Amino acid sequence: MKKLERSYIRQILDAINERTISFAGGLPNENLFPVKDLKVATNKVLENPLCLQYSKSQGVEGLREKIADIYTNKFDFPTNKDEILITTGSQQAFDIIAKTFLDKELYVQKPTYIGALSAYKVLDMDIKSFDDLDDLENKLNSTNGFYAMSDFTNPTGRVIDQKRREDVAKILNKKECYFIEDGAYSLIDFNGVIRKPISALYEKSFHMGSFSKIVAPGFRVGWIRAKKEYIDQMMVSKEAVDLHTSTFNQMILDEYMNEFDLFEHIKLVRKEYKSKMEYMAECFEKYIPSFEFKRPQGGMFIYGSFKEDSFELAKKALEVDVAFVPAKVFFHNNQDSNEARFNFTNSTFEQIEQGIIRLAKLLSPNNEIKKECIA
């Protein structure tokens, strides 16, 4: 039998109880889901029983058109509906791309998204990393792959800047490896900036997107943007893994975008997340000034460094009912680290302050922490 381990994050999510203040998951704030509008869309969709029937492996046409339009008009990356494959959450994209195109070897950023690591490990892939771009150039070739997040990388929150995007594209065009670019957070820049993906500069690429962070994750609807030839090849894997993504959920999202303005909603999400991020940053600065971090420009996490091993600290934190993710689990080689990731989107202001005070007490049990209103 094969040996597989559950992801540490999913284990934490399963372990948290109602007392836990959790900064661990990557959960968006459910109070921001556009439930009222989605209800309108859902009831409209239910007028046609075909919304509950089997449908095409590539995905619902209207939805693919709308996603293509986002690429063309928002990402400055001309795209048509035949270049979009709908997936069951963007998590499934890892599996489909790897099954269809990748051999053994894959390069990732260090640290990187834990879900990508899980998906590739289950496929027995050989996951590797690199130290700098020169190093990367020596390692890529036409049969291996490179996975990266360009915008608000999970976990670090970093953005690959324009100059570096061009450098990466230059390397890719020279080495001709498969490039997988994850855009899960690309539309959540706090100032509304939308950057052109590296994939727009390189043809042998796959750009992954998702409705999970901009509408709601419970639908499990994501997508892959790639050239048509690749989409056609991936459909074989797509139908093998789950035939197609829920017709119902695709049609609801399609109808929601027919009737309502998705980008008006995203504006609201950005604004709310920005204020949560700022509040968490202020709490860290006030209660745990030794925690070193930079305020992110977007996304859902604050990433920083403690003065001590974060894996041990995370275990102790669970005992005082606070959950966060130590960076160790984001490294493909499981290296020790003082760094840690804190999600700020799924907690109230009160919980953010309470949680960080609990952590501060854990770190300095003899110092009395004074709780004051920050804002």
Added chain:
Amino acid sequence: MKKLERSYIRQILDAINERTISFAGGLPNENLFPVKDLKVATNKVLENPLCLQYSKSQGVEGLREKIADIYTNKFDFPTNKDEILITTGSQQAFDIIAKTFLDKELYVQKPTYIGALSAYKVLDMDIKSFDDLDDLENKLNSTNGFYAMSDFTNPTGRVIDQKRREDVAKILNKKECYFIEDGAYSLIDFNGVIRKPISALYEKSFHMGSFSKIVAPGFRVGWIRAKKEYIDQMMVSKEAVDLHTSTFNQMILDEYMNEFDLFEHIKLVRKEYKSKMEYMAECFEKYIPSFEFKRPQGGMFIYGSFKEDSFELAKKALEVDVAFVPAKVFFHNNQDSNEARFNFTNSTFEQIEQGIIRLAKLLSPNNEIKKECIA
């Protein structure tokens, strides 16, 4: 790059147009979907925004409880909620079971479900078959697997009888291979008989089920029933492939079963499908008496044998806008065959008669076919 081919059925489904009378898919009748009741359930579920949030990899607890109850009370197979893993359609179960447990070698029935073949081929598995039970006994061992449908096998519609179930269980208990039993049609016996699965007689087994044929496929909700130890191991693969199945769709089905009687609905489906099957059988007997088949006791297909190669016939049939599936594609070794599968659930009585008349004309262009009312 890997070489993968799209399934013939999905290609047909993509090729059919509004003129085509299609007996090709395995589509349930969308006019039977309990849309009104599902609408009530959906609107109830939407009162809680957590229906659109991420959820646990194993699946929504209430739904797992209800599925476990079906095993215990209907299949005479005692089961609790920890022995159920929710999957994104039962198609995903192939992928998850194989990734978690199987090595290279897998035995299947001949012919067998094409979706199983696709799922295993994408994983580069070595698919084999056997001629009779003695032969099977010589081939199974503790590291390989055996996949079978016991009830209304897709495509043949055959049922493995009680005596043979016990024989298979005896072999399994002796050889200790992994056993994957597909129950997609188990609840659609036209007389309401529900048979105890072979899995109930053998511990190293996985029983797959689905809401696709008994409620609606557009939700993409299926499940695996296995012992808890296996479920825990499969959760690693489940979270790697798509984190979890749509929270929304799981909660709708859970609420639907809270508020309405699933088995009252299934009764309606059985009755309707039985009358469609009988009508198609009468049409074959009348217009194409040379087509040899047995009336199935359940499921969604009539399977039989022409006097000529069915693959060639299926191609010609598409030209007169009739689609059905030649048996060749259900054989893992792609062997030639005169046999073919006809779906009767997704056509009207009128379409069934029209389609078979068109086929009859194709087979005997010089005979004048008289269209008369059969019923």
